[in-house]
Each structure stands twice: as structure tokens, then as C-alpha cells.
Amino acid sequence: SQTIHQWPATLVQPVGSPLSLECTVEGTSNPNLYWYRQAAGRGLQLLFYSVGIGQISSEVPQNLSASRPQDRQFILSSKKLLLSDSGFYLCACEVAGSAKNIQYFGAGTRLSVL
Amino acid sequence: AQSVTQPDIHITVSEGASLELRCNYSYGATPYLFWYVQSPGQGLQLLLKYFSGDTLVQGIKGFEAEFKRSQSSFNLRKPSVHWSDAAEYFCAVGAGDYKLSFGAGTTVTVRA
Numbered sequence: 001s002q003t004i005h006q007w008p009a010t011l012v013q014p015v016g017s018p019l020s021l022e023c024t025v026e027g028t029s030n031p032n033l034y035w036y037r038q039a040a041g042r043g044l045q046l047l048f049y050s051v052g053i054g055q056i057s058s059e060v061p062q063n064l065s066a067s068r069p070q071d072r073q074f075i076l077s078s079k080k081l082l083l084s085d086s087g088f089y090l091c092a093c094e095v096a097g098s099a100k101n102i103q104y105f106g107a108g109t110r111l112s113v114l
Numbered sequence: 115a116q117s118v119t120q121p122d123i124h125i126t127v128s129e130g131a132s133l134e135l136r137c138n139y140s141y142g143a144t145p146y147l148f149w150y151v152q153s154p155g156q157g158l159q160l161l162l163k164y165f166s167g168d169t170l171v172q173g174i175k176g177f178e179a180e181f182k183r184s185q186s187s188f189n190l191r192k193p194s195v196h197w198s199d200a201a202e203y204f205c206a207v208g209a210g211d212y213k214l215s216f217g218a219g220t221t222v223t224v225r226a
Binding site: 004006032042043044046049051057059090092094100101102103104105106107108110 | 216
């Protein structure tokens with residue numbers, strides 16, 4: 001079965017600094033990959049998803065970008081963080097070709113922008 | 115596009131009592147339905163899923179959910195709650211494309 005690794009687990013960054021969060025997947029090939037943000041006390045907001053290397057779809061215009069340099073690697077980035085970027089970031093994967101929407105999640109990264 | 119409503123933001127239940135979490139969805143056809151659980155500071159764990167067939171589905175940790183097409187609902191139940199069930203629960207709906215729509219979540223508090 002697939003395992004999703006996210007790091008770091010916790011991050012405190014000053015406003016205006018860059019960001020790089022990494023997600024790697026084991027146990028499956030060519031997965032669909034997702035980045036979500038969860039603000040305090042709120043549900044999940046889909047930020048980006050990817051169905052293959054170099055293929056990124058953005059759901060919400062914002063200060064963040066995503067890249068997929070390898071099949072099982074998904075990176076969330078920002079050039080300059082805003083206070084509003086604080087939140088809990090979750091990476092998820094879906095087995096390719098399943099068409100069943102079954103997503104499995106990593107443990108998340110808690111980002112605090114100060 | 116599909117959408118999900120979880121009417122209860124917070125539920126408090128006594129240990130050993132039954133639990134029911136409500137979920138209503140909006141979608142034109144039969145959706146794929148999911149319940150996830152999130153412990154504080156953790157990722158989401160899949161509890162159960164419904165695609166088709168038997169409308170009562172069993173999941174992990176003693177949870178079950180029932181799909182009711184006429185009510186556009188997919189409520190989650192557990193007959194006897196344990197203290198470890200205190201968490202946030204998310205209902206989600208998918209349409210077979212790449213995206214899941216999540217509800218806002220229900221926080222469950224278990225009192226001794």
C-alpha cells in the first residue's frame with residue numbers, strides 16, 4: 001500500500017521568506033497527487049493537483065506554486081510568504097487509473113508565518 | 115459540481131454512547147462517498163467509502179455509514195464511542211474525476 005511522506009512536520013517562517021514543502025510517495029507508481037490547505041477550524045481547500053510529471057493544475061489563484069519534478073515527488077513553494085499562508089498543509093495521493101477518488105493523506109506540515 | 119454539507123460543527127458524546135454524524139451531499143448522479151477522521155495535528159485517515167451496491171458500509175474502528183439516495187445523505191454511525199474517537203470527522207464526495215469535495219468537518223468530543 002502507498003505511504004505518503006511530508007516534511008518538515010512543523011515550520012515557522014517570517015513574512016517575505018521563501019517556502020518549500022516536500023511530499024514523496026512510496027508504494028505506487030504514477031499516482032495523482034494533491035496539495036490541500038487546512039486553516040484553523042476549517043475544512044480542506046484543494047490548492048493543486050497533478051496527474052503526471054510536470055502536469056500541475058491550480059485550483060485557487062494565490063501566492064503558492066507547485067511542481068512535480070519526479071513521478072512520486074510533489075513540491076509546494078512560495079517566493080515570498082504572506083501571513084495568510086499560515087495553515088496546515090496536507091499532501092494526498094490517489095492510485096492512478098482507479099477513477100474512484102480514493103485519496104490517502106500524509107501527516108501534514110504545520111506552517112506558521114510570523 | 116458536487117458539494118458536501120456537515121450540519122454539525124461540534125458534537126459532544128459520552129463514552130459508551132452512540133454517535134451519529136450527518137453528511138448531506140449535492141450531486142446529480144450517484145457519487146463516491148467517503149468519511150475521513152483527523153486526530154489533532156495529524157493527516158486524514160480513511161474510515162470508509164461507498165461506491166455502489168449495499169447502502170450500509172462498514173469501515174475501520176467500528177464505524178459504519180448508510181447511503182440514502184432519497185435524502186442525499188451519508189451519515190456516519192458508531193454504536194459505542196470510545197475516548198479515542200475524539201477527533202474531527204470529514205465527509206467527502208467525488209464524481210470519478212480528480213477532485214474530492216470535503217465538508218467543513220465535525221469535531222467530536224468524548225466525555226468520560
